[in-house]
Amino acid sequence: MADQAHAQTTARSPRTAVVIGGNRIPFARSGGAYAYSSNQDMLIAALDGLVARFGLQGERIGEVAAGAVLKHSRDFNLTREAVLGSALSPETPAYDLQQACATGLETVVGLSNKIKLGQIDSGIAGGVDSASDAPIAVSEGLRRVLLDLSRAKTTQQKIRILGTLRPKDLSPNAPGTGEPRTGLSMGEHQAITTAAWQITREAQDELAYRSHHNLAAAYERGFFTDLMTPYRGLVKDANLRPDTSVEKLATLKPVFGKELETPATMTAGNSTPLTDGAAVVLLGSEEYATAHNLPMLANIVDAEAAAVDFVNGEEGLLMAPVHAMPRLLARNGLTFDDFDFFEIHEAFAGTVLGSLAAWEDEDYCKRVLGLDGALGSIDRSKLNVNGSSLAVGHPFAATGGRIVASLAKTLSEQGGRGLISVCAAGGQGVVAILEARN
Amino acid sequence: MTDRYVDLVNTPLAARLAKALGLPRPSVLRRYTPGEALATKPVLVAGSGAGADALAEVILGWDVEVRRHVLPGEKLSAAVVVLDAADSPADLSAPLLELGQAVKLLVPGGRVVGISRAAEDTSDPARAAARQGIDGALRSVAHELRGGATANGIVLRGQTTTTDPSTIGALRFFLSGKSAYVDGQLIEVQAVPEDSVSDVAAATAAEGEGVPDRPLDGRTAVVTGAARGIGAKIAEILARDGAHVIAVDVPAAGEQLAQVANRVGGTALQLDITAPDAGTRILEHVGQRHGTLDIVVHNAGITRDKLLANMDAARWDSVIAVNISSQLVMNEQLLASPVFSPTGRIISLASTSGIAGNRGQSNYAASKAGVMGMVRAQAAAFHGGARTINAVAPGFIETDMTAKIPPLTRQVARRLSSLQQGGLPVDVAETIAFLASDAAAGVNGQVVRVCGQNLVGA
Numbered sequence: 001m002a003d004q005a006h007a008q009t010t011a012r013s014p015r016t017a018v019v020i021g022g023n024r025i026p027f028a029r030s031g032g033a034y035a036y037s038s039n040q041d042m043l044i045a046a047l048d049g050l051v052a053r054f055g056l057q058g059e060r061i062g063e064v065a066a067g068a069v070l071k072h073s074r075d076f077n078l079t080r081e082a083v084l085g086s087a088l089s090p091e092t093p094a095y096d097l098q099q100a101c102a103t104g105l106e107t108v109v110g111l112s113n114k115i116k117l118g119q120i121d122s123g124i125a126g127g128v129d130s131a132s133d134a135p136i137a138v139s140e141g142l143r144r145v146l147l148d149l150s151r152a153k154t155t156q157q158k159i160r161i162l163g164t165l166r167p168k169d170l171s172p173n174a175p176g177t178g179e180p181r182t183g184l185s186m187g188e189h190q191a192i193t194t195a196a197w198q199i200t201r202e203a204q205d206e207l208a209y210r211s212h213h214n215l216a217a218a219y220e221r222g223f224f225t226d227l228m229t230p231y232r233g234l235v236k237d238a239n240l241r242p243d244t245s246v247e248k249l250a251t252l253k254p255v256f257g258k259e260l261e262t263p264a265t266m267t268a269g270n271s272t273p274l275t276d277g278a279a280v281v282l283l284g285s286e287e288y289a290t291a292h293n294l295p296m297l298a299n300i301v302d303a304e305a306a307a308v309d310f311v312n313g314e315e316g317l318l319m320a321p322v323h324a325m326p327r328l329l330a331r332n333g334l335t336f337d338d339f340d341f342f343e344i345h346e347a348f349a350g351t352v353l354g355s356l357a358a359w360e361d362e363d364y365c366k367r368v369l370g371l372d373g374a375l376g377s378i379d380r381s382k383l384n385v386n387g388s389s390l391a392v393g394h395p396f397a398a399t400g401g402r403i404v405a406s407l408a409k410t411l412s413e414q415g416g417r418g419l420i421s422v423c424a425a426g427g428q429g430v431v432a433i434l435e436a437r438n
Numbered sequence: 439m440t441d442r443y444v445d446l447v448n449t450p451l452a453a454r455l456a457k458a459l460g461l462p463r464p465s466v467l468r469r470y471t472p473g474e475a476l477a478t479k480p481v482l483v484a485g486s487g488a489g490a491d492a493l494a495e496v497i498l499g500w501d502v503e504v505r506r507h508v509l510p511g512e513k514l515s516a517a518v519v520v521l522d523a524a525d526s527p528a529d530l531s532a533p534l535l536e537l538g539q540a541v542k543l544l545v546p547g548g549r550v551v552g553i554s555r556a557a558e559d560t561s562d563p564a565r566a567a568a569r570q571g572i573d574g575a576l577r578s579v580a581h582e583l584r585g586g587a588t589a590n591g592i593v594l595r596g597q598t599t600t601t602d603p604s605t606i607g608a609l610r611f612f613l614s615g616k617s618a619y620v621d622g623q624l625i626e627v628q629a630v631p632e633d634s635v636s637d638v639a640a641a642t643a644a645e646g647e648g649v650p651d652r653p654l655d656g657r658t659a660v661v662t663g664a665a666r667g668i669g670a671k672i673a674e675i676l677a678r679d680g681a682h683v684i685a686v687d688v689p690a691a692g693e694q695l696a697q698v699a700n701r702v703g704g705t706a707l708q709l710d711i712t713a714p715d716a717g718t719r720i721l722e723h724v725g726q727r728h729g730t731l732d733i734v735v736h737n738a739g740i741t742r743d744k745l746l747a748n749m750d751a752a753r754w755d756s757v758i759a760v761n762i763s764s765q766l767v768m769n770e771q772l773l774a775s776p777v778f779s780p781t782g783r784i785i786s787l788a789s790t791s792g793i794a795g796n797r798g799q800s801n802y803a804a805s806k807a808g809v810m811g812m813v814r815a816q817a818a819a820f821h822g823g824a825r826t827i828n829a830v831a832p833g834f835i836e837t838d839m840t841a842k843i844p845p846l847t848r849q850v851a852r853r854l855s856s857l858q859q860g861g862l863p864v865d866v867a868e869t870i871a872f873l874a875s876d877a878a879a880g881v882n883g884q885v886v887r888v889c890g891q892n893l894v895g896a
Contacts, residue, residue, distance in 0.1 A: 052696035052706035
C-alpha cells in the first residue's frame, strides 16, 4: 500500500517525443498551380501523402493539430474536416490552432508535449495556407445591415434597414497582411528593423541567393524524395530559382521601406512571396515508433515562445524569436556553439540578418535582453543548409512543419543538434530545439 | 480505354449482324471474383493411365463433378486432357478426339487444360514427338475455341506427377477466372521440396463459395512503376490476395503513387529505380518496416519508340536503363541481402514485343527480350532452391499507353488475338499474383504470355 501511495504522488518523468517523418506538397506561388485548391484540399493532400509514406491507412492517431492563417469562417474545424477527408481513421481527433506564421511550429510543440506527458502516443502536426483562395469578407456596413435584416420582422422594418445601405458598403474587404494595431504591412515593419540594424542590400541579396542555391542542391541530391509528395502536377517548389545570382537579385527594385530616410533595401527577391502549400509532421513516442517499426529521425527537446511590444515599445515586429532564444538556451544549458544546424525562417532576409546582428550586439543583449553580454554568433555555413522560405516560399502556417521535418531528416543523416526560430505577426515568435538520436 | 466493340457485339441485334457479316465476335471474358466457384458444370478428365486417374480423384475432392468421358448433350465447365503417359504420336488420337467432342459442350468462358511431359526430358524420338505434338495441338485448339474459352497446357518437368502441388496450383490457375486472358500458353512445372511451400494445403484445398482466397497473406511485396496502369493494378491484386504492398515509382509520380498506396493499404516509396542504390534503399525500407521481402515485381518500364535508323542514344539508353539494367542491379542487391526471403519471388514484366519484335521498338524489344534472358539465367541459378523468378509478357492490354495508338491500328491489334479483344491490366496482375503465390512454387524461369494468344509473337 505504501508503495502504491508513493507511486501515485511521484511525478512521472516525461517520455521522449520523436519526429518520425514528414510530408509536404511542393509550395506554389500564389495564383499558380494551387490557385483553385482550398486549405482543406491541400491539408488532405499533405495528410494522405504522409499516410501513404508510413502506411497509416485507417490508423487512429492520438491527435492531429494544424491550422491556417488565412482562414474562411466555414473552416472553423479545418483540421478535423481534413482528417475526415483523409485516409486516416475517422476516429482520429483533431484541433485547429492559429499563431500566425508560428502556427505550424506551435502544433509540433503542443503535440510533442502531449506525447511527453503520455496523453497520446502519436500525433500529426502541421499547417496549411492559401494566399490564392483567401477569404474575402463583406464590408462592416453591409455585414451590419445583413444581420439587422435577419432580425427584422416586418416588411417596413426591412425596407428601413435596406435604406441605410450606402454604395461604399458594397465593396468587399480583401484580406491584408497589415498589422491591425499599426496599419503597417509586415514588409514595412521589417523595413524599419532592417534599417535600424543597418542591414545592407548586398547582405540581404547574398542570403536570398544562398537560400535558392541550398534548396536547389538539396533537390539535386534527392533530399526531398521522402519529405514531399507532388500535388496538382507540381513536383518542386515553384518559387525556386536555381539559376539566380547575386547580380540578378541586385537588379530588382525595392518594394518596402521607400518612405524611410535610409535607402530602401528590401526587394521581391529578398522577401518571401505569397505562397500556397501544406506541410505535416508525424510525431510519436519512442514506444509507438518501435511498435510500428517506424523510423525515429530526431528528438523534440524543448521550445519557447516570446512576444514583443512593437506597438508602443521600441522593438521590431518580427524580433520576438530574438527574445525567446536566450531563455530557451539558458533553460537547457546550451549556447550557439552546441548546435550544428540552424533553421531561421526567412520571412525576409532582413529578419534573419537582423536577428543575427541582435544576438551579436553586446549593448543590445545587455540592455534589451538583460544578458551579461552578447548571446553569440552563428556560423553561416550551418544556417538553413537546405534552403529556407526565400527560396521555398512561405505558406504561413505550413512553414513550421516544413522546417521540423527537414531539420529532423538532416539530424538523422548527419547527427548533432538543431535550433529552429520562427517569427510571427503580432510581435510573436517561437524557437525550438531538436536533437539527433545518437 | 474501353473496347466499345466488345460491349456492342454482345447486344442481341449487333450479335446477329456481326454473325451475318462474318465480323469478329469477342465474348465478355469470365474474370475472377473472390469466392468464385472453380467450375459450375462438370469437368471432363480425359486420358487414361494412373496420372489421369489420380488427378480425377483430386478434382473430385474440390466439390466438382468429374466425368471421365463426354456424356452427350451435357455441358462442361472444363476439359482436362491428361497425356503424361503418351509414348508415341499415335497415343494422342483417342484423348484428343474425345477433347474434340468436349469443346462443343464447353460453357462460355470454359477451359481446356492439357497436361503433358517435356520433350526435353526424353531422348526417345517417338516419345519426344508425342510430347511436342501436344504443344501444337493445344495451341491449335486455343485458336479454335470461341465464347471466351481458352486452352492452355501444363508441362511436367522431370519426375513431377499430375497431382504434385505445383501441377495442381497451375491447374487451378488455368481453370479459374484469373487466367481469363492467358490463352495458348504452356507452363512448365517442377516438383518442389515440401519446405518451400508453407501452405500447399491451403493453396490446393477447395475454395468454399463466397470465401475470398488470400494466398499472399502476410507477404510483403514491392511493385515498381506502381503509380498507374498495370503497376497500380498489380498492387491492388497483390493486396487483395493479402500482401502488404510497397508501391514504388519516381518522385514525379508521387501524387498518384500515394493514392495507390492508400487504396491498397500499403506504403508509397518515391524512388528512381535507375539510381545505383535503388535496391538497397528498397531493402532498407522493407527491412525496417517489415523485416522480410517476399515478392518483387519489376513492372516499371518506358517506351521511347523510333525506327532504329532514327534512334538517338538518349532514347536507346534510357529504355535499356529503366527496363532491364535497373532490374539486373536490383536483383544483385536483393540476392546479397538477408532481407530477401529464402522463398522469395521475382516477377519481371517482359512484352510480346520482346518475343516477336515490333517496328519502331528495337530498343524496347531489346530490353524486354533482355528480361527473358535474365529470367532464364537467374532461374537456372535458383534451380533446386526455393526462390523463383519468372516473366510475364503482356500482349495488347487496354491502358493509357495503348489508348495512344491510332484508332484503326488499335482496332486491328485488338482483334488479332484468339480472344479477339485486348486484355485488361487485371489480367496481367492476376498472372503475377499467381506466380507470387505458393501455388506457383514449382514454376521457375517461365515466360507467361498474357496476350489472348495474339498472333504477334506467337
